[in-house]
Amino acid sequence: MHFGLASLIDPDLWTLADESRAFYARRAAGRGPSSWEELREFRASAAPSTESDLSTVAELANADGRSVPVRVHLPEAKAVKGVLLEIHGGGFYMGSAAGSDSSNRRLADSLGVAVVSVDYRLAPEHPWPSAPDDCETAALWLVDNAERRFGTTNLAVSGFSAGATLATVTLLRLRDRGVTAFGSAVLQFGTYDLAAQTPAGRQIAEEYFLDAYAGTAPDRTHPDISPIYADLAGLPPTLIVVGADDILLEDNLAMATRLSAAGVDIDLRIYPESPHGFTGHPTPMAQAAHRHINTWLTARLDAGLPQTQPTSWSV
Numbered sequence: 001m002h003f004g005l006a007s008l009i010d011p012d013l014w015t016l017a018d019e020s021r022a023f024y025a026r027r028a029a030g031r032g033p034s035s036w037e038e039l040r041e042f043r044a045s046a047a048p049s050t051e052s053d054l055s056t057v058a059e060l061a062n063a064d065g066r067s068v069p070v071r072v073h074l075p076e077a078k079a080v081k082g083v084l085l086e087i088h089g090g091g092f093y094m095g096s097a098a099g100s101d102s103s104n105r106r107l108a109d110s111l112g113v114a115v116v117s118v119d120y121r122l123a124p125e126h127p128w129p130s131a132p133d134d135c136e137t138a139a140l141w142l143v144d145n146a147e148r149r150f151g152t153t154n155l156a157v158s159g160f161s162a163g164a165t166l167a168t169v170t171l172l173r174l175r176d177r178g179v180t181a182f183g184s185a186v187l188q189f190g191t192y193d194l195a196a197q198t199p200a201g202r203q204i205a206e207e208y209f210l211d212a213y214a215g216t217a218p219d220r221t222h223p224d225i226s227p228i229y230a231d232l233a234g235l236p237p238t239l240i241v242v243g244a245d246d247i248l249l250e251d252n253l254a255m256a257t258r259l260s261a262a263g264v265d266i267d268l269r270i271y272p273e274s275p276h277g278f279t280g281h282p283t284p285m286a287q288a289a290h291r292h293i294n295t296w297l298t299a300r301l302d303a304g305l306p307q308t309q310p311t312s313w314s315v
Contacts, residue, residue, distance in 0.1 A: 005244065008245055008270050013288060014293035020273035020285040024245075029275070032091055034208050036124060046094065056101060060233075061118070063140035069119040070138055071097040073104045075151075079111035082154035082301040083146050085182075086117040087170070087279070089161030092213035093123045100160075111298055114150045118143060120166065127215030128225055135170045143174075143181045147207055156184045156297060159279060164190025168227040168255075169237075175234045184300035185238045189248050189276055192228035192255045195220035200250035201228070211290055232258055237265035239296045241289055243274025267296060 005030035016112070033039040074080065086104055088095045104115040113296045120134035139157070147153050159167030164187035171185060188265070193201025194210050214220050223230030228251070238259060242252040256268045269292055271278065271285050279286045279293075 005270070007274055008268060009244065010269070011286065013272055016284045016288060017273045020278075020283050022280065023283050024273070024275060027281075028197075032207065032209060033093075036212075039208070039212070043094065056105070058182075061138045061141035062187070063137050063144060064281060066137040068134040068137045069097065069166065070141075071104070071117045071119070072102065073101075073108040073115040073117075075108045075112045075114070077109070080114050080150045080152055081112045082114060082152055082156060082304060083114045083142055083150050084111075084297070085135075085139055085142060085155065085157040085167075085170075086115050087120070087157070087159040087163035087166045088117065089146075089159070089163045089188075090122075091209040092131060092162045092165075093209055096164075107294075111294060111301070113156075113297075113301065124215065126214040128213055128217055131166055131213070132169045132173065132224060135166045139170050139174060139182070140179070143179055146200060153181065154301055155182045156186070156301060157182050158186040158188070158297075159190060160188045160279070161190065162213075164188055165192060165194075165227065168192070168230075169224055171235050172223060172227060172230050172232075180234070180236075182236055183304050184236050184297065186297060187240050187252075187255075188279055188292045188293075189242045189246050189252060190255070191248055192226060192251050194226045195229075197221060197249075198228065198254060200248075200254050201226075203247055203250070228255055228258060232262035232264060234306075235259065235262070235264045237267075237300060239267045239293065240271065241269050241271070241279065241293065243278045244270050244272045245274055246276040246278075248276060 016215050033042050060067045061070045088100050097119040100117050104117055118135055118138040121130040142155055157167045161230045167185055194214055196202050196205035214225055221229045240252055240256050242249055256266050260266045271289055279289045
């Protein structure tokens with residue numbers, strides 16, 4: 001079997017490579033904060049989250065004796081075919097559920113799903129296990145309430161960057177509880193070795209977010225922090241999206257390999273001339289990635305039909 005990076009890239013994507021290359025040539029490479037002081041400056045200078053229209057509902061999700069704020073987006077003109085638990089990115093120390101309002105509204109309307117975005121606690125004020133506790137709480141709330149609230153038990157989870165890490169950990173926690181309600185997962189360029197022990201993980205060994213998030217954890221190879229070290233058997237079909245120029249490419253290749261070896265149905269999509277976070281940028285390559293994600297999610301959610309529909313849209 002011939003196995004090379006080029007063979008993992010859809011040949012049609014190369015037609016978009018020049019535009020991506022030109023976009024990033026004009027765009028200075030970003031970097032995260034290197035200290036608590038820089039993080040405070042980042043937060044102070046960040047643009048405030050722009051909330052969506054009034055159809056978005058903010059509430060508390062309660063499960064297992066814990067609660068976490070979530071934001072719920074219902075499709076405007078379609079019956080709900082499933083529920084997507086969305087976990088935002090931001091290096092574990094920035095971002096919010098409201099910051100994803102625009103993209104989540106588009107997802108809800110284009111896919112005909114309810115999107116529930118979890119406002120997990122941020123590091124370093126709330127280091128591990130605060131964020132995964134919050135994401136697990138939201139997931140358990142959906143397991144208990146999705147049919148009553150949205151008329152479906154058809155559940156999926158998605159995560160962007162740090163959110164992909166948290167989505168993976170959430171699925172592992174649910175599996176260990178014997179809960180298999182989530183039928184699919186979309187992971188966009190997550191980081192899976194926060195212990196910086198693997199060759200891929202060592203590429204980000206000096207990043208501040210590792211200390212901010214892991215805090216005083218005695219062992220950062222714990223699967224609840226670094227899911228690359230987990231027993232990955234029993235996880236649902238998973239789409240992994242990553243750019244060929246992402247510093248986390250090798251980490252994502254390693255996770256895809258470990259998931260596949262564990263018997264998980266994996267669809268790995270690599271996008272040329274694309275750095276970390278590329279799906280959040282206004283490029284044709286990002287648009288192609290979103291089309292792939294939507295098509296993949298639609299197929300998985302449709303496979304979970306039929307289910308009853310709610311008699312009321314009230315939330």
